Amino acid sequence: MAYWExxxxxxxxxxxxxxxxxxxxxxxxxxxxxIVSWYMTPSTPFWGTIIYEAETEEAVFxxxxxWLKAMPGIFTTYKISPVLPVxxxxxxxxx
Numbered sequence: 533m534a535y536w537e538x539x540x541x542x543x544x545x546x547x548x549x550x551x552x553x554x555x556x557x558x559x560x561x562x563x564x565x566x567i568v569s570w571y572m573t574p575s576t577p578f579w580g581t582i583i584y585e586a587e588t589e590e591a592v593f594x595x596x597x598x599w600l601k602a603m604p605g606i607f608t609t610y611k612i613s614p615v616l617p618v619x620x621x622x623x624x625x626x627x
Contacts, residue, residue, distance in 0.1 A: 534611065535580075535581050536580060539605055540577035550599075554598060561584065566585045
């Protein structure tokens with residue numbers, strides 16, 4: 533899962549063009565990455581989350597790098613971590 537915030541100085545229309553170009557070219561998502569969900573808020577600065585399944589750590593890294601190469605400075609924050617459903621996490625936390 534990743535949490536991200538877009539740079540409010542970037543034009544949202546230009547970001548949308550970059551997103552469309554990355555998707556059309558096949559540079560996002562990269563091979564080995566399956567997008568499960570991708571959400572964005574309507575608030576400014578824009579932020580959102582993405583959940584994906586990846587075959588390798590390298591694929592996750594390439595996925596992010598393609599955004600950074602296409603539009604340097606696009607994100608002010610990008611946090612990524614593996615996750616699991618809470619109903620599966622609770623038994624792991626029980627003594």
